Amino acid sequence: MTSKPKMQAFNPAVLPMEYLPRIPQTADDKHTRHYLIPGKLFAAAQPFAITTILGSGVALCLWDSTLGIGGANHVMLAEGPAESDNSTRYANVAHPALLQKLLEMGAEITKLEAKIFGGSMPNCSFGHEKSHMGEQNVDATVRFLQAEGIRISQNEVGGTRGRKLVFQTDDGRAWSEQL
Numbered sequence: 001m002t003s004k005p006k007m008q009a010f011n012p013a014v015l016p017m018e019y020l021p022r023i024p025q026t027a028d029d030k031h032t033r034h035y036l037i038p039g040k041l042f043a044a045a046q047p048f049a050i051t052t053i054l055g056s057g058v059a060l061c062l063w064d065s066t067l068g069i070g071g072a073n074h075v076m077l078a079e080g081p082a083e084s085d086n087s088t089r090y091a092n093v094a095h096p097a098l099l100q101k102l103l104e105m106g107a108e109i110t111k112l113e114a115k116i117f118g119g120s121m122p123n124c125s126f127g128h129e130k131s132h133m134g135e136q137n138v139d140a141t142v143r144f145l146q147a148e149g150i151r152i153s154q155n156e157v158g159g160t161r162g163r164k165l166v167f168q169t170d171d172g173r174a175w176s177e178q179l
Contacts, residue, residue, distance in 0.1 A: 031168055036074050039089030043071025043101045047170035053179070054118030055162040056134035058141050060095055061115040062150070063172035064107035070169035073098045074118075077133070078140035091140035099148065114145050115154035115174045117165045134158070 031049035036042055038057055042050055050072045052059055063070035073094040080090030088094040103109065119134035131139070138157045145152055154174055156163070162179040 031170075036072055038074045038076055039086050039094075041071060041073035041088055041094055041098045041101070043069070043098065043105060044169045045069045045105055047168065050165075050167045050169065052165050053162060054165055054176075055120055056118070056132065056137065058091070058116060058118040058134070058137040058157070059165050059167070060091075060098065060141050060145075061117070061167040061172075061174050062098060062102055062107075062112050063115070063169070064102065064111045065113065065172060066108065066111045067106055068170045068172075069102065069105055069107055070167065070172060071098050071102055072167050075137055075141070078136040091137060091144065095141065095144040099150075109148065109150065112150050113153040113172065114150050115167065115172075116141055116145075116152060117156050117163055117174070117176050119157040120159050120162055 031047045034042055034048045034050050036050050036052040036059070038052070045067070052072070052074045054074065057074055057076045059072050059074050061070065061072040073088065075091040075094045076089040077091070079092045080087065082093050088097055102112065116138065119138035121132045121134050156176050163176040164179065165174065165176045167174040
């Protein structure tokens, strides 16, 4: 009598390997890799290579060139309640939270520069909206940066395809690859 192999329990906090980005430029001895899950944010004063996969969501990367510190978030919707369990999935909550985290680490708002990625248009339409979700996420991000007086140094948004993003917190380098 043969026994059936035991099924492993599914852990929703850990992504299977096939879903993790495979961007070869992230593998180096200097940068620790950090995968940014949609709806989350991450900032560090140490050298990290933050990676994420974007569709209609937007990643805002903020970098202080003087201190060499940076962080990023991955928002999924332009607006939502600040009191919800996962409020950092909303641009109106996540962007100020990322900025506050960097300021607490010693960053100066006048030294910050921003890089924006994502905001692609999905292949399906949701009703008769004048702008799609990706465009709304980009608009919310740009409005936030303008209100805070933060300069946008790189902008790779729109289109119809998703992107893999890499952002290095120490030197501010960021690049994406279309999927």
